Amino acid sequence: MDKYSQEGTIGEGTFGVVSLARVKDTGQLVALKKIRKVLFNNGKPLPDDGVNFSAIREIKILQELKHENVINLYDVFPHKSHVYLVFELMGWDLQQVIEDKSIILKEKDIKSYMKMILQGVDACHKSWILHRDLKPNNFLLSSNGVLKVADFGLARQFGSPNKMFSPQAVTIWYRAPELLFGAKSYGPSVDIWSVGCIFAELMLRTPYLPGESEIDQLKKIFSALGTPNDQNWPDVSSLPNYIKFTEHPATPFKQLFSAASDDALDLISKMLLFNPSSRISASDALKHPYFTNGVKPTNPTDLPVPQKAKKDIENGAKELSNNNNTSANVVIPMNLN
Amino acid sequence: MAANFWESTHCHSWLLDRKKIEESNAKDKQYLTPIELKRLKIHFCNVIQNLGYNLKLRQRAISTAIVYFKRFYLKNSFVDCEPRLIAVTCLYLSSKVEECITQAKKCVMKMKELDNSFNYTMNDILECEFYVLEELDFCLVIYHPYKALSQYLASSGIDAANIDIVWGIVNDSYRTDVSLIYPPFIIALGCIYLSSFIILKKKDLKQWFSELNVDMKDVWEVSKELIDFYDFEKIALTPHEVPEVIYSKLPIRNKK
Numbered sequence: 001m002d003k004y005s006q007e008g009t010i011g012e013g014t015f016g017v018v019s020l021a022r023v024k025d026t027g028q029l030v031a032l033k034k035i036r037k038v039l040f041n042n043g044k045p046l047p048d049d050g051v052n053f054s055a056i057r058e059i060k061i062l063q064e065l066k067h068e069n070v071i072n073l074y075d076v077f078p079h080k081s082h083v084y085l086v087f088e089l090m091g092w093d094l095q096q097v098i099e100d101k102s103i104i105l106k107e108k109d110i111k112s113y114m115k116m117i118l119q120g121v122d123a124c125h126k127s128w129i130l131h132r133d134l135k136p137n138n139f140l141l142s143s144n145g146v147l148k149v150a151d152f153g154l155a156r157q158f159g160s161p162n163k164m165f166s167p168q169a170v171t172i173w174y175r176a177p178e179l180l181f182g183a184k185s186y187g188p189s190v191d192i193w194s195v196g197c198i199f200a201e202l203m204l205r206t207p208y209l210p211g212e213s214e215i216d217q218l219k220k221i222f223s224a225l226g227t228p229n230d231q232n233w234p235d236v237s238s239l240p241n242y243i244k245f246t247e248h249p250a251t252p253f254k255q256l257f258s259a260a261s262d263d264a265l266d267l268i269s270k271m272l273l274f275n276p277s278s279r280i281s282a283s284d285a286l287k288h289p290y291f292t293n294g295v296k297p298t299n300p301t302d303l304p305v306p307q308k309a310k311k312d313i314e315n316g317a318k319e320l321s322n323n324n325n326t327s328a329n330v331v332i333p334m335n336l337n
Numbered sequence: 338m339a340a341n342f343w344e345s346t347h348c349h350s351w352l353l354d355r356k357k358i359e360e361s362n363a364k365d366k367q368y369l370t371p372i373e374l375k376r377l378k379i380h381f382c383n384v385i386q387n388l389g390y391n392l393k394l395r396q397r398a399i400s401t402a403i404v405y406f407k408r409f410y411l412k413n414s415f416v417d418c419e420p421r422l423i424a425v426t427c428l429y430l431s432s433k434v435e436e437c438i439t440q441a442k443k444c445v446m447k448m449k450e451l452d453n454s455f456n457y458t459m460n461d462i463l464e465c466e467f468y469v470l471e472e473l474d475f476c477l478v479i480y481h482p483y484k485a486l487s488q489y490l491a492s493s494g495i496d497a498a499n500i501d502i503v504w505g506i507v508n509d510s511y512r513t514d515v516s517l518i519y520p521p522f523i524i525a526l527g528c529i530y531l532s533s534f535i536i537l538k539k540k541d542l543k544q545w546f547s548e549l550n551v552d553m554k555d556v557w558e559v560s561k562e563l564i565d566f567y568d569f570e571k572i573a574l575t576p577h578e579v580p581e582v583i584y585s586k587l588p589i590r591n592k593k
Contacts, residue, residue, distance in 0.1 A: 050462070056477070060434055064341075066344075076475040127341050
């Protein structure tokens, strides 16, 4: 702890507080995630918890996974019965970009985000890690525009002998249909489905499939993409929670994403295939003509900055330069779901 | 997992040379002979194995816990950190890391059933978990020989009847320090080597080994280490040589 000086709170997460801190030796700003040792319930420790399970997952994965497009865990240390995770400081998240209506996302901007998203996801999958909770606010952007995958609290390794997973992972809007049907064995393709939904959201600037319940989520998926059948999704009917939906034709992608190039439409259709084993992999998606044909992806430093983050950066810089900033109100969107 | 072992903390920070391992349990050497210390270390591997088995944990989690335990005592000694408490804590932690979580309370209860002199509480375990994490430098992912083993077994053509023997040898390898020295695939090969050349007396794998393009010196070292272990385990113990007696020679701090 002596290495860092705390400079304010960034926010409160499910298993601890995230604060802004400075590395004393170098002056570098970092995000400090404090993890409570034992979760308390009315002042009494819960019967059995120990170091939070999600924190253990995050630590174990990020200690091993170092990549330009994955959030960097600089350090982990215990201090006074807490564990601290030291992350690189990020500027804003993809959700803020999508929601900021003053930003116009050009095709080359979307291509740049998609490239970085897929590179990050590919790095996870190459390390046999499923993220399982990909959504716009889990993609953080550094002040120089580089996108990084964050929040590995739900992530786990796949390919292990124990293949049974909980189907209740991913946030519902980005959840793959096989999870909604209760598949207990699934793979990296669940992350690709999420990326496909995010691709759509970047083009639409509103969530593509905002279901209100699991059933509603399936309805939304099928009314957009058509009802699956044994041809486009073999064995779908044998999934644990399979129910038959009324037949519905797909809405052609061309109709919904009228401004998108043919390459973009081809790529998104391969990410949103029903059959998990036909869905494109992250590494194949990166080789898709979408990334080589047409406009070049925007350089990260030239990507738009959300208004909110701009303001925060200005305020933050001002307050930080005042130097006595016990409560610098710098909003840095660490994953705080 | 094998694909990126070479980029892991296991590979970069935790493959050690023998000299480093000889420095472990420094303070215990004042009270125990090298043989006694060796016996006690094996004993605690067995304690973890037994407890894990009784808690119905996956072998993988048990093996991970044993590696944690070994890594922990590279810098610590039994006299300063009660080995039974550390053993239980390592297993509790590994059950989380290997995604087959058990409760600290259950670990304590089972341990009491197996060793009625164990008086630590759940809170002791939870407190200790922090310390163990720190001593492991928060490096939690352990690569095991199991994956490489199944791939090698498939290509070696060892008959199914003998495969169990090889798996057994791999599990026994955790009683030795090979997991602190060699990459998991070398350990897997060492175990196959031992089983095929020495136990099963079959020489038909010679060609297969020669085509592998690995450093056979390391493979031999692993199998030699295992032979030493099996020889060591064959020695009949006198009453004052049993682990419980050796353990009682240690003036352990804050013992409960």
